[in-house]
Amino acid sequence: MAQPATETEFTLDTAAELAAEESGAVIRGRSPWYLAWRRLRRNFVAFAFLGLFVLIVVACILAPLYAHHVAHSGPSNEHVLDTITVHGTKVDVVSKGGVLGGKLVASTPVGPQWFAAGGKYVLGADQLGRDIAVRLLYGGRTSLFVGIVSSLICVVAATILALLAGFYGGWLDFVITRFFDLFYAFPVILLGIALGAALAINGIHLGPIRANSGNIMIPTLVISYVLIPYVGRPLRGQVLSLRQKEFIEAAVAQGAGPLRIMFTELLPNVASSILVFFTLIVANNIVLEAALSFLGAGVQPPTPSWGTLISDGQGLIVTRPWFAIMPGLAIVLTVLALNVFGDGLRDALDPRAKVKIEH
C-alpha cells in the first residue's frame, strides 16, 4: 500500500511526481545534477540572491565605464585642490583647514553629491579628493578577484590533499592531517596578519611563484593558504568514507590505477560538496580580505579594495560616515548573497549534507 505523501523537501522529486509531470511519457533516468537543478530552480530566494551577486559583479566589471563616462576620474587620481560645481556654486573637493582666523577648522572632503555635480562624487570624496563611488566599484573588482581566485586555489589544493590523504591513508594521511592540524592551531586572522605583514616587505619568491610586495597575488595566496585545512579536512572525511564503498572495490578489482580512482570515481562523488564549499568560501574570503586589508596586511594602497576603503573611511567616520558605510554595505550584500545562494545550492545538491565553513 502506498504511503501517504508527507510534506518534505524531497516530495517534489519523487519518481511518481516526475512521472505525473511528464503526463504518461516514458520515465527517463535522471542524473543527480538534473535533480539538483530541479530543486535549485524552485528555490526563488537562492535565485534572488544569486541575481543580487551577479548584479554586484556586473557593476564592478563595468567600473571603468563608470569612471570614464560618469565620474571622469580614475580610482587613484587625486583631486585635492580641484573644485566642482554644485547647483551653480563652486565647491572645494577637499576644503581648506587648519588654523583659520584663529580657529581650528577641519579640512574635509565633499560628502555624497548624488547627481548634483553631474555624476561626479556621487558618494563623495576621500582625503585625496578621489571619487569614492569609483573606488568602491574598483575596490569591488579587487575584493571579488581576491575572494574568487583565493577560493579556487584553496579548493583545488584542499581537494588534492583530501584525495591523497583519504585514498592512500597511512603515513601520507598522517602527514597531511598534521599539516591541517598545524593550521587549525592558529586563528585564521592572526595567521593571515602574520603572513601578510611578513610578505608585505619582500614579497613571495618561492621557485616559480614570484610576487613582489604590493602584488595583489600576495593577499590572494595568503588567504587561500590559511583556509586550506578548513576545506580539506571535511573533504578528507568524505573521501575516507567513500574509499570503503563497494564501487571503489569494484574499480580496484577492474584494475583501475590510483589516479583514475581518485579522479573518476572519488572526485565526482565529492564534487557537490566542493561546489558548495566554493560558494561559501568565496563569501568567507571576501570578508577575510576586508579584515586583512583593514588591518594593513592585505591589499596595499593605493589599490582600492572594500577593506582598504573601510580603513580609509575610519578616519572620516564623524564627518563623512558614508565613506566607511558604503564598502561595508557592499561586503554585507555580497556575502549575504553568496551565503544564501550557497545554502540553496547545498540544499539542492545534497539536502542531508552539513557543509559549512567554521573557524
Add this chain to the structure above:
Amino acid sequence: MTRSQRWTWLLSVGALIAGFALLGAACGGKSKSASNKPSSSGGGKNQPFANFRIAYDTGTDYLDPGLSYTVEGWSIMWNVYLPLLGYKHVNGPDGATIVPYLAKAMPKISSDGKTYTLTLRKGLKYSDGTPVKASDFRATIERDYKVDSPGVGFFSNVVGADAFSKTKKGHITGITTNDKTGQITIKLTQPQGDFQNILATEFAALLPPATPAKDQSPHPAAATGPYMIQSYKANKLAVVVRNPQWKSNKATGISEVPNGNPDKMTIDILGDPGVALTRTLKGQDDYDFQQPPPDRLGTLQSKYSNQTKVYTPANTYYFFMNNRVKPFDDVRVRQAVNYAINRQALVRVYGGLANPTENVLPPTYPQYKKHNLYPYNLAKAKKLIAAAGVKGMSITVWNHDRGQDPKATEYLTSVLNSLGFKAKDKIINSSVYWTTIGNQTTKAQIGFADWFQDYPHPLDWFDVLLNGTRITPTHNNNYSNFDDKAVNAKIASLKKQTNLSSSVNAQWAALDKQAMQQAAWAPFINRQFVDTFNSDIDLGCYVNHVLYQFDFATICHK
C-alpha cells in the same frame, strides 16, 4: 516556497534589518556627556598631581637613553635621565638655551675649540642609591657604542671614538675622568660647533656603570632626574614615578630642572588616535599625545577649544629620493618630483595643519631663508622626465602605516603615475620602517621621511641627514644617500664654527639652497600639532619646549 525556504527568506531579511538597525544605532547614537572625573586629588597651579594619565601613541622605540631616537622616547626620558648639560624647561625660543644639569657649570672650551672640560656636581645619586661618578660619563658613551646606539655618530669627533667603535674594548682615549674631583675632559679631533648640544642629548645622559650593554627598556635603568621609570610594557603601558633621590640631587644645585607636579605619570599606549582623543575628552586620560583625526578638528574647536593647544615644533616632512638607485640617481628626476608635487595639496592631506615648504631647515631657525626653487609646474616636471628618459620605469614608494603619513605617499604615487612612472606604495609597520629604509640592502627608491630636531642647530639637519661622509650601511639617516662633494665640504667647514653669527647663519641658509638645487629631497610641509587635554587640566601651566614639546612634568589641575 517550502517551509525552509520561507525561513531562509525571513532570516535573510531579518539579518539585513538588524544590520541596518545596528548601523543606525552606531552612527546616530549620541554619546553620553563626558564624566570628566578628576584623575586625582589635589589641585591648583603648580600643586602636586597624584597621577597624570597620558594617551600615548605606539611610536616609542625604546625607553633606554642609549637607544631611543624618537620624540615619544625622549619626551618621557628628558625628566628621567639627565645629561651633564641640558635645556631650560621653558616655553619659546629660550628653551634652546643650554644650561648645566649634572655638570657644575658650562664647559670650559680650550682656545683651539678641541678640548671641553666639565666638572660633575658632588653628592649626586642614581635612583637606586648608587653614587654618580665622573667615570660614568665615559662608560655611558662607551655603552652607546656597545649597544649600537643610533646616537654614536654624534661622538665620532671624540679622539679615540672611531678606534673604540671597531674593537669595543678598552676605553675611548679622548675622554678622561677623575672620580675624586669629578672632572671630565673630552678631546675632539677638530672643533665642533654643536658639541654642547650633543652633550645635552639623551645619548649622553649618565647611567650607572653596571648598566648592561643591551636594551634596558623592559628593566629601566636607574635615573638621575626628578622621575624614574617604574615599569614599561612595550605597546601597552609605561609608569613613571618620582625618583626618591631627586631631593638630594636637586640640593646639589640643579636649578634648571623643575621638580615636576605629577607624583606619577601613567602612559597608556594606544593604537588608535580616535580612541586616544575620546578617552581624553571623556576624562579617562588627562592628555592626548596623539594627533586628533582631521575630521574631529571641527568638534574640538566647537566644543573643546579651551582644552587644546596648537603648536609648530621644528620639523620638516619630506620625500627622500635614493641617489644611488635609478631613476633618482639623475638630478633631473629629483627636480621633476619637486616640481610635480603640489605642496598646498599636501597641506590639505594633513587636515590643513601644516605650512608648505621646500627648505631643509624649518622656519623656526634663524638660519632659515625661504627659497622658491620649485614652484608647482607639472609640465616642466614631465619635460625633465622625458629628458631623463625614465618614463615607464617602476617605482616603489615607501611609507609606514601610522597617522596621516600614508596619505602623503598615496598622493606622491598618484603624482609619479601622472609623470608616466609605474608607481606603487609599500606600506610597512611603523616599528620597522626607519630601520628598513635606513638599511642599504633595502635599496628603497623613494618614500616618506620626517625630521624633528635632536637639538636646535643646523648641523642636526645637514650633518645628520645630508652629509655624504656619514652614510652608513645600516641605521642610515641619510635616506637619500645624498653625497655631494661641495655640500659635504661646506658642512665640514661650517661644523668648525662655534659661534652662530649672522654671517655663519647666512652660510647655512645658502647651503640649504645649494642642497635643494641638487634636489636632495622633496620637502613638502612643516607640520603643526594639536595637544588636547581633558577639562580638568589647567593650561596656564602648559609648557611646550622647542625640542621636547609638551613638558609632562609641568602640568597642573585647575
